[in-house]
Amino acid sequence: MIEQLRKSFGSVVAVAGIDLTVQAGSIFGIVGPNGAGKTTTLSMVTGLLRPDAGRILVHGADVWNDPVVAKRNMGVLPDRLRLFDRLTGAQLLHYSGVLRKLDRATVRSRSSDLAVAFGMEDALDRLVTDYSAGMMKKIALAAAMIHSPRVLILDEPFEAVDPVSAANVIEILQRYAEAGGTVVMSSHSMDLIQRICDSVAIIVRGAVLASGTMDEVRAGATLEDRFVELAGGRKAAEGMEWLHSFSD
Ligand SMILES: Nc1ncnc2c1ncn2[C@@H]1O[C@H](COP(=O)(O)OP(=O)(O)OP(=O)(O)O)[C@@H](O)[C@H]1O
Numbered sequence: 001m002i003e004q005l006r007k008s009f010g011s012v013v014a015v016a017g018i019d020l021t022v023q024a025g026s027i028f029g030i031v032g033p034n035g036a037g038k039t040t041t042l043s044m045v046t047g048l049l050r051p052d053a054g055r056i057l058v059h060g061a062d063v064w065n066d067p068v069v070a071k072r073n074m075g076v077l078p079d080r081l082r083l084f085d086r087l088t089g090a091q092l093l094h095y096s097g098v099l100r101k102l103d104r105a106t107v108r109s110r111s112s113d114l115a116v117a118f119g120m121e122d123a124l125d126r127l128v129t130d131y132s133a134g135m136m137k138k139i140a141l142a143a144a145m146i147h148s149p150r151v152l153i154l155d156e157p158f159e160a161v162d163p164v165s166a167a168n169v170i171e172i173l174q175r176y177a178e179a180g181g182t183v184v185m186s187s188h189s190m191d192l193i194q195r196i197c198d199s200v201a202i203i204v205r206g207a208v209l210a211s212g213t214m215d216e217v218r219a220g221a222t223l224e225d226r227f228v229e230l231a232g233g234r235k236a237a238e239g240m241e242w243l244h245s246f247s248d
Pocket residue numbers: 009012013014032033034035036037038039040041
């Protein structure tokens with residue numbers, strides 16, 4: 001649950017008083033135009049960025065007053081991946097599990113399950129720094145899941161991920177939610193959010209313009225149409241004639 005969350009960077013108001021309630025066992029999507037405040041919101045929710053005001057409760061624990069308990073319940077895929085990329089994929093999963101107090105045997109068996117699920121069996125012995133963008137995303141996602149948290153907070157989880165891997169990840173997330181896990185994810189893919197999320201919030205200029213179940217927010221239209229309508233519509237491609245005048 002997020003209550004009256006606010007954050008400014010100098011004169012830029014990134015998050016202007018956001019309230020959201022996410023039901024346990026649901027997949028909740030956050031969508032919004034570039035610069036709307038999605039990453040800033042998720043960074044505050046995961047304890048990476050201190051809010052100017054507001055409160056975030058994760059299964060009853062306040063992220064900023066009771067961080068150890070709140071963070072125990074969370075698996076996080078941050079926006080800009082800052083991975084320990086001089087490790088191999090296997091080592092990264094190992095340390096992610098051990099830091100979460102899993103024993104070595106559990107880490108080993110979960111790592112191999114995750115490698116199969118994410119199609120990364122052949123990559124685990126290679127350095128993460130040599131991975132492609134999509135592979136980095138997948139290993140970071142695997143690392144976020146290894147301790148079986150109650151809540152997964154995923155910033156753009158499908159960016160750069162190929163369609164087969166994305167389908168596998170979607171199935172994993174759906175089964176996780178059916179078992180009672182909660183997923184909060186941001187994405188620019190309207191089709192994907194519409195297809196897999198139970199509930200959604202549309203954030204524009206740091207404020208929630210619509211939130212609720214997918215059907216409530218869509219209100220008979222597609223999510224993409226509602227998004228474009230609320231985000232201020234499309235700009236006509238006028239005044240760019242120079243682009244068609246080819247400089248050669
Ligand atoms: N560390 C920072 N310092 C200064 N301004 C910031 C910082 N982080 C974000 N902002 C500003 O806050 C606003 C919201 O940014 P944010 O990254 O949350 O947007 P977003 O919705 O995640 O966008 P995108 O879809 O492009 O990832 C933007 O105007 C951005 O320039």
